Amino acid sequence: MPSTTPVAAGDRRHQLRDYLRTRRARLTPEDVGMAPGGRRRTPGLRREEVAVLAGVGVSWYTWLEQGRDINVSAEVLDSISRALRLNGPERSHLYILSGLNPPRGHEPGTATVTPELRNLIDGWMPRPAMLRDRYWNLLAVNDAARTVFGYGDTDHNCLISFFTNAMYRAMYVHWAAVAPEVVAAFRADAAEYLGDPGFDRVVEDLGAVSPEFTELWARHDVGEHVRVLKAIRHPEAGGMVFDKSTVTVADHPDWRLDLYSPKPGTGTEERMAWLMGASARP
Structure with missing residues (x-):
């Protein structure tokens, strides 16, 4: 400021x-x-x-x-x-x-993911990577994120998938403990764009299918993105733990690039390599 x-x-x-x-x-x-x-x-x-x-x-x-x-x-x-x-x-x-906060960058929906950014996301393979916009809509997801985290063709929003993707929920260790933090972080993001109807649409769409989200949203809790570890238990590969790094895209300040790296000493890299190899075999 x-x-x-x-x-x-x-x-x-x-x-x-x-x-x-x-x-x-x-x-x-x-x-x-x-x-x-x-x-x-x-x-x-x-x-x-x-x-x-x-x-x-x-x-x-x-x-x-x-x-x-x-x-x-x-x-x-x-x-x-x-x-x-x-x-x-x-x-x-x-x-x-002039003493005013600068305007936001691109208006939502007016920009496309460049080939260079897609190459970066795909180049993070065999580790998971995804790109999301201000509403947590998934703009790009690499094959590792789909295979490891269970994202399917119908997954288009991180928050909605967190509550409605059965495979994702079943894999996420301590899902119930993490859910309030996730909702509080989404409310904090929405507060940065007061009056933006895009956030209202996500809340309405998710609230129509998830009573759990509705209950947590009604608390009006606000929090930061504090989770830097992501622990899952994959039905085929077993337990995996990832360090999560979030990067702001310079020319799209409301876009976030989430990069996941296997946490050393947890066996995650070996299990992930096996899983990605198994998914590639016919």
């Missing part, structure tokens, strides 16, 4: 002044569909031209670019971003310098 101390605020305003000036200087009137307007003493757009393009007052924009201590809204910053042709990272930087 941007700092609000006097020194930090003054430094932000100083950087904001230079940032807006340099973004304005790199554009010409022709770039934004405006008439050239005669000779210019300095390159780029004039302040009044940016104000017109953004739909804000010239004096107000001048004060903003001068780094004065004025209130700004996300809507106005978005208008200025469009006027200055800012890309995603540049827009986020404008928010930060």
